[in-house]
Each structure stands twice: as C-alpha cells, then as structure tokens.
Amino acid sequence: MEDNYTTELDVAVRVVHLACSLCQRVQEKLVVSTNGAHVKSKNDDSPVTVADWSVQATVSLVLSETFKGENVSIVAEEDVQTLSKADSEGLLAAVVNTVNECLAEAPKYGLQSPNRPLATSQILEAISRCNSSGGPSGRHWVLDPVDGTLGFVRGDQYAVALALIEDGKVVIGVLGCPNYPLKKELLSYPHKHNQVTSNPSLSNAETWDKGCVLYARRGSGVAWMQPLVHGEENLQWPNSASQILVSPIVDPALATVCEPVERANSNHSFTAGLAHTMGLRNQPMRVHSMVKYAAIARGDAEIFMKFARCGYKEKIWDHAAAVVIVEEAGGVVTDAGGRPLDFSRGVYLEGLDRGIIACSGAILHEKIIEAVYASWDSSNL
Numbered sequence: 001m002e003d004n005y006t007t008e009l010d011v012a013v014r015v016v017h018l019a020c021s022l023c024q025r026v027q028e029k030l031v032v033s034t035n036g037a038h039v040k041s042k043n044d045d046s047p048v049t050v051a052d053w054s055v056q057a058t059v060s061l062v063l064s065e066t067f068k069g070e071n072v073s074i075v076a077e078e079d080v081q082t083l084s085k086a087d088s089e090g091l092l093a094a095v096v097n098t099v100n101e102c103l104a105e106a107p108k109y110g111l112q113s114p115n116r117p118l119a120t121s122q123i124l125e126a127i128s129r130c131n132s133s134g135g136p137s138g139r140h141w142v143l144d145p146v147d148g149t150l151g152f153v154r155g156d157q158y159a160v161a162l163a164l165i166e167d168g169k170v171v172i173g174v175l176g177c178p179n180y181p182l183k184k185e186l187l188s189y190p191h192k193h194n195q196v197t198s199n200p201s202l203s204n205a206e207t208w209d210k211g212c213v214l215y216a217r218r219g220s221g222v223a224w225m226q227p228l229v230h231g232e233e234n235l236q237w238p239n240s241a242s243q244i245l246v247s248p249i250v251d252p253a254l255a256t257v258c259e260p261v262e263r264a265n266s267n268h269s270f271t272a273g274l275a276h277t278m279g280l281r282n283q284p285m286r287v288h289s290m291v292k293y294a295a296i297a298r299g300d301a302e303i304f305m306k307f308a309r310c311g312y313k314e315k316i317w318d319h320a321a322a323v324v325i326v327e328e329a330g331g332v333v334t335d336a337g338g339r340p341l342d343f344s345r346g347v348y349l350e351g352l353d354r355g356i357i358a359c360s361g362a363i364l365h366e367k368i369i370e371a372v373y374a375s376w377d378s379s380n381l
C-alpha cells in the first residue's frame with residue numbers, strides 16, 4: 001500500500017510546479033497590463049484566463065505522455081468553447097505560446113518536453129480531452145487548473161489543484177499555491193502580497209520567498225510541502241520537502257476561520273453567526289481559492305467554512321486535492337452534517353449537506369457541527 005501511486009504522485013508534483021511557474025508568468029503580465037484581453041467571462045459570468053486553459057493543456061499533455069499506455073481520464077474545469085470562438089484568435093494564440101513556452105521548461109522539473117512546438121490543434125485537443133465525468137470506478141485525474149481565478153486576476157491568492165481518484169476515493173492530492181506568503185498574516189490582506197512583489201526595495205530572494213506546493217497520499221499519515229523553485233541559477237531538483245501539520249489549537253477563542261472572499265460564494269452572515277455561537281474571537285480570514293484549505297493543512301488557521309447559496313452544486317475539482325492533504329496533515333473535512341465528501345458520483349459533490357467544513361481537529365469540528373444544528377433553523381439559507 002505504502003508504495004502505491006509513487007509514479008503518479010511524483011509526476012503530479014512536478015507538473016504542478018511547472019503549472020505554478022506558468023501561472024506566475026501570466027499573472028505578472030496580467031497585473032501590469034491595463035487591458036483585459038487575456039481574461040474572458042464564462043456563461044455564469046465567472047472569469048477564465050489564458051492561465052486556466054494553458055495549465056489545463058499542459059497537465060493534460062504531461063499526464064497523457066507519462067501514462068501513454070493507459071486510457072487517461074481527466075475531469076477538469078475548462079472547455080474550449082470560448083477559446084474556439086471566431087473573435088478569440090488572439091486569446092488562442094496566447095494560450096498556444098504560453099503552453100509551448102511552459103513545455104520548453106519541463107526538463108527543469110524532470111519532465112519531458114516535446115521535440116518541437118505543439119500546433120494549435122494539438123493544444124485544443126489536450127484541453128478538450130479533459131472532459132471525463134469521473135464516477136465510482138476506475139482512475140480519474142481531477143484538475144482545477146486555476147482555482148480562485150478571481151484572486152488570480154486581482155493579483156491575489158489562487159491555486160493549482162490536481163488529484164487522483166481511484167474507485168471513488170481521492171488517493172493523491174497536490175496543491176500549488178504560488179502566492180502563499182511566508183508570513184501567514186499576509187494571507188488575510190487582499191493584494192498585500194502584490195505590494196510585496198512590486199516593492200523595488202525588496203531583493204529578488206525576498207520577492208521569491210513565497211509560494212509552495214503541498215501534497216499527500218491517502219493513508220500515509222503525512223502531508224508535505226515544497227517551496228517553489230525559482231530562476232535557473234538556483235533551481236534544485238529534486239526539491240526538498242518538509243512535513244506539514246494542522247494547528248494544535250482547540251480553544252475556539254484562539255481559532256481563526258477562513259472563508260471565501262465573495263459573498264456570492266459563501267454566506268458570510270451565517271458563518272459569522274456560527275463563529276459567534278462557538279465563541280470565536282478572531283476576525284475571519286477571507287482568502288481566494290483552495291489556499292484556504294492549505295492554511296488549515298499548514299496550521300496557519302483552524303477552520304474553513306463554505307456555505308454556498310441553496311441550489312449551487314460544488315464541483316469535485318474545487319475540493320479533491322485539498323481534502324486528502326488536510327486529512328493527512330491531521331485535519332477533518334466533512335459536509336455540514338458531519339459526513340465525508342463523496343467524490344464517487346461524477347463532476348459534482350452529490351448529496352452534500354448544506355456546506356463544507358474543514359477543521360484542524362475533531363474537537364473544533366464537533367463544536368462547529370453543533371453550532372450548525374443550533375443555528376440552521378433560524379437562518380434564511
């Protein structure tokens with residue numbers, strides 16, 4: 001059991017590092033440019049960028065190349081609809097360039113790059129190949145190429161999330177957090193890291209001292225963190241990893257809650273009520289993306305809660321990678337009824353009871369579930 005998924009985890013960690021480097025380059029360009037040419041709105045008005053498609057293509061290509069003999073099933077967020085529109089030529093060209101530039105760097109991470117730049121059709125094919133809908137049997141990779149795209153376009157927190165599900169269970173999870181600041185306090189200040197990166201008085205080393213990749217394998221009892229590797233001169237691969245652990249805090253008065261930035265994504269007043277009921281005193285940390293789960297796994301916060309509006313169905317790629325990392329780091333993740341999340345039923349977390357609760361340990365977790373029961377009837381959710 002211990003040796004299972006060694007190749008899969010190794011490749012997943014490498015490709016997430018590669019994807020983080022891609023995202024950092026795109027984000028730098030986005031933040032300094034004034035036109036939004038590389039950001040589009042999807043049908044639900046949520047943003048999608050050159051980075052989302054480029055990461056999806058890159059991960060799809062690397063996984064297909066590595067596991068050539070297998071029928072690689074990938075469940076991922078993006079499709080090629082917007083990209084294939086007649087007025088998207090510039091966007092598509094940017095994706096093709098970004099993917100080819102990124103793949104040229106693959107050997108730095110011990111991955112193979114193609115002999116020649118890939119054609120547009122190959123890249124579109126790689127993106128659309130990720131249209132599996134998962135399910136209860138077999139192996140399915142689950143990818144959120146850029147999670148927290150809103151944070152990404154704001155120059156703020158975002159994540160790259162890759163998981164492997166086998167027979168309905170998440171067996172490995174890898175989470176790249178390119179803007180995770182060294183100082184946990186900076187997590188709760190929107191755009192703060194950006195002031196750090198653009199501050200000319202900081203040396204390169206200080207500027208680059210942020211970002212990490214977290215990963216874990218189901219049942220191993222450990223979760224790991226690697227710093228991102230930057231610049232050719234100090235690139236060292238294999239990268240060194242250190243173990244991460246959840247926070248030991250059990251007193252609600254000392255605990256910190258993370259939640260989505262946008263009210264549209266989670267009910268802030270309901271979670272404020274829960275926090276009050278539980279006797280939490282700290283201000284909530286509002287952070288974009290699965291970096292919230294990373295904060296729990298790293299011990300920088302104790303609770304992550306998300307209560308989406310009634311009718312919204314959570315997708316597996318927004319949670320799979322992070323859940324196994326938090327659990328192996330010692331935490332607990334359930335729905336608001338206290339049941340584990342079910343990754344076996346396709347693209348959505350079917351049967352999810354109200355909301356998601358990730359917690360550093362069982363004691364705090366139990367208190368939140370009790371608070372949910374006490375508060376639910378009087379809430380308007």
Ligand SMILES: Nc1ncnc2c1ncn2[C@@H]1O[C@H](COP(=O)(O)OS(=O)(=O)O)[C@@H](OP(=O)(O)O)[C@H]1O
Binds near residue numbers: 077262
């Ligand atoms: N209406 C609604 N309700 C709840 N959740 C939604 C909703 N719409 C989108 N999403 C999903 O939320 C993902 C972003 O979550 P965040 O926690 O980063 O949100 S926030 O930006 O901090 O508010 C986001 O992931 P990405 O699209 O990968 O960014 C979505 O999958």
Ligand SMILES: [Mg+2]
Binds near residue numbers: 147
């Ligand atoms: Mg997402």
Ligand SMILES: [Mg+2]
Binds near residue numbers: 052077144145147149
């Ligand atoms: Mg996404």
Ligand SMILES: [Mg+2]
Binds near residue numbers: 046047048077149
């Ligand atoms: Mg999205």
